[in-house]
Amino acid sequence: MKKIKSRRTRLATQMVGMIILCWIIPFLALSVLFYSFFYVRNIEKNKETILSSIVSVTDLCQANLDKIYEESLNASYDGLIRKAYEKYLKDGDEYQMHKQVTNYLNSTYKYSKLISNTIILYSEDVKLEYYTYSNVAGATYRNIDEFTENTKEVVKAEAESLGTGAKLVYNNGHLYVVRNLVRSNYQPFATIVMEVNTGKCFDALSDVIYETDGEIYLDGGRIFSYTSLDSSQDIFDAKDSIEEFYNEKLINIRAVSTRIIKGYDRERAITYGAVKFEDQTVVFVASLDSFAINAEIVAFRYLFFTVVVSFIVLTFAIYYFFKKNINRPIGKLVDASQKIGDGEYGFKIETYASNYEMHRLVDNFNNMSEKLNKYFNEILAEEVAVRDARLKALQSQINPHFLNNTLEIINWQARMSGNDNVSEMIEALSTVMNAALDRENKPEVLLKDELEFVQAFVHIIKARFGDRFIFEEDVKVDSEAYYIPRLIIQPLIENVVEHGRDDDGKIYGSLEIYADDEFLNIIIKNRGSLSDEDREKIEGLLAGAIDLGDNHNIGIRNVHQRLQIMYGQRSGLSVYTQRNVVTVCQLKIELAKIRQKLPI
Secondary structure, eight states: HHHHHHHHHHHHHHHHHHHIIIIIIHHHHHHHHHHIIIHHHHHHHHHHHHHHHHHHHHHHHOOOOOHHHHHHHHHHHHHHHHHHHHHHHHHHOHHHHHHHHHHHHHHHTTTTTTEEEEEEEOOOOOOOOOEOTTTTOOOHHHHHIIIOOOHHHHHHHHHTTTEEEEEEETTTTEEEEEEEEEEETTTTEEEEEEOOHHHTTGGGGGSSSSEEEEEEEEEEEEEEEEETTTOOOOHHHHHHHHHHHHHHHHHTGGGGOOSEEEETTTTTTTEEEEEETTTEEEEEEEEEEEHHHHHHHHHHHHHHHHHHHHHHHHHHHHHHIIIIIIIHHHHHHHHHHHHTTTTTTTOOOOOOSSHHHHHHHHHHHHHHHHHHHHHHHHHHHHHHHHHHHHHHHHHSSSSHHHHHHHHHHHHHHHTTTTTTHHHHHHHHHHHHHHHHHOOTTOOOEEEEHHHHHHHHHHHHHHHHHGEEEEEEEEOSHHHHSSSEEEESHHHHHHHHHHHOOOSSSSEEEEEEEESSEEEEEEEEEESSSHHHHHHHHHHHHHHTTTTOOOOHHHHHHHHHHHHHHHTTTTTEEEEEEEETEEEEEEEEEEESSSOOOOOO
């Protein structure tokens, strides 16, 4: 008893030390760190998060603009529009020109998500205009009409001084990419105009963290505004703040040579990013939710003061609780488990009734100890009984040598009589019996030998059912490389015979063997289906919870149990249905535990 008391006191002392080391000291250190570093670090963390967010969003917008730029460039490089124009100048066939250019526009831009519509404006000697609008960008012919009425002349004026480059042109709420198409002498002959699907091109802007609303500027002029509908800030105040911020700090951003610009103004709660489109600059300015940004600081302050108030009481409560409800009962369990480990099966400890869980734990420990003693005795008796039963079963069998010799005589007589079918049946039966008798008492055989037994068994079944039995075999591994348990496939072939009939009375079955990274898989399929009752019975059978009584079901259960005993719980048999018309029996054997044949 003194030893137990000393041990408990030592555990309690260690617990006090751990509370001081892991609870009190960290709490005091945290208090200092909070007032010294938390506020500044939280600000820096928010800044890094916001900048990282605007950089990611800006990268996406830059990538979209680059893709549109490449699309406009391809129209010049492809040469089809130029060739159609030059051919028109020679033969004057405007219909063929219209057909070629329209087909090109449809095949290239009709399904673009970033480009709403594409228009080709030729020089004055071509009267027709060519266009297409994207089916997936929500564009209609109305976009073309709007361009013709309000923007066409603006684009022509811009194209005259554009040269061979590309330019973003904003007009009347629409954003266009304009590029001249030139001939081999670099003289423009047409202009390609691509309306940017701004909803898709700039949709990432709404993903800026803490963003409430924002605006997009092109070379200093505001072109678009966007707003998060769940914003808690006043939208109009935010817009005024953004424009004021832009005018103060970003008006000269076009002079910056960096491809992507980022920034954050904590005082106004505004972040910005910019991308380049050739020599133009597109700036995104977003107003942020300052309440959400600082919410973590405010929450931490309230949490800190709450913890301070309850800290002392909580410390003593934890110590008392663990000492009374954990230290004492665990000490008893440790001593009792040591006795069980020393072989004193059936040892019991005094019931601990201080709380329900420990009371149940002690009762369960006592029950476990009692059952452990009982099971050891029962298992020993059962092992002896099983061995005796097997011995009697072997003694009651027909002498295998006599039976094999008899089959050989019958086989010889059948061959002498020219009856090859009977001879083949006898040879198959002999193969099946040799495998079943297992005279060499080998628990494992090569996969090749198991397949020979399966083929003999299938031959017998085919002789029984004729053309009504159809069985396919697909082995995708080296059958001489793996050892598997004897007679694990045959019970599943029986399952095909029992349950694989279709409505015409035919029996369809298949065997597939392959290996993946972890398992050797043996799959047997039939065209039967499983009801809910069948699934419930199979689950109980494989779990060993029920015994359905017939030899067929016992064979399947034994296959599952043998695999788990020999190769562990990850191996075994599973039965399931595919598309409610095919029943699959899958054997999985863990490759790490399977015995493989060494190369000679």
